Amino acid sequence: MARLSPHPAAPESGGTPDLGELLGRELSTAVVMFHEAVAARRGLTATENKALDLLARRGPVTSGDLARELGLTPGAVTGLVDRLARAGYAQRLPDAADRRKTLVAADVDRLNAEMRPVFAPLREAVEKLADGFTAAELATIEHFVTEVAAIMRDQTARLVEESRT
Template sequence: MSEPTPGELLGREFITAIVMFHEAVGRSMGLTAVERKTLDVLRRLGPVSASQLVEHTGLTSGAVTGLVDRLVRRGFALREPDSQDRRRIVVSLASNPDLDRRTAEVFGPLGVDMAAMLDERFTPEQQETIADFQRATTDVLRRHTARVSGRSVAD
């Protein structure tokens, strides 16, 4: 294997910082990083099927079943009949004021600092380029998460 390029090293350092941040956040909330990020998926998407959680987390269906079981048991998520098709079950975020408060405490200051950093260092045009990079990187990471997880890789 050849030596990593400076860009590869920077990318690895960046991804490591993100993973370690989410591990620390999860621990501070009494959750694993995967549990916390799954709650984030539920917050962003609203009620979803287990297969949608598989798609958005990269976990196997068995792992998602166990994950949802833990989140429901701890009062963070709910399993409910789908309002459109009552034969189908969806997973949704449970109301949890303590978790909401802690999430705001953790992510409020981060959001403020990230916005300030972007505004201080980058023009609006550069910010668009950064956003494009983030979207493209997200697509690449999702494809490789599926590949590594043994699921079909969508283009």
């Protein structure tokens, strides 16, 4: 079983990075840099791009919900939504269920048209990699990645909360 590093420093052995090192630094850096490159193609920041991804996957949400999901302050999200609206990627809509609320919605058709060709090579490469695993191994990988994502969301919320106090 792989040993997880307690911190992001290089492995004590000086040899091959352990699982914690790979997840904590190698994979996360690769993911962040990929999303920076994707966002830059559209004149956006990675945070703006991930906000659009969240809006596309979840549908319209309030600015407060978007702030919580992204780990940002409400003021930062107001500016972010303003920029996305000016760029034509998102809009504010009245909430039909509660007219006091405003929802933020992404232009999903535009996002799909722009992002499919960008992500197609990545999707194909990952599918090719997945072909080398059994169904049981893929189920384990899916479970692991899902749990790591949940841990990352929890840790992000913890850091945001700690910075507010």
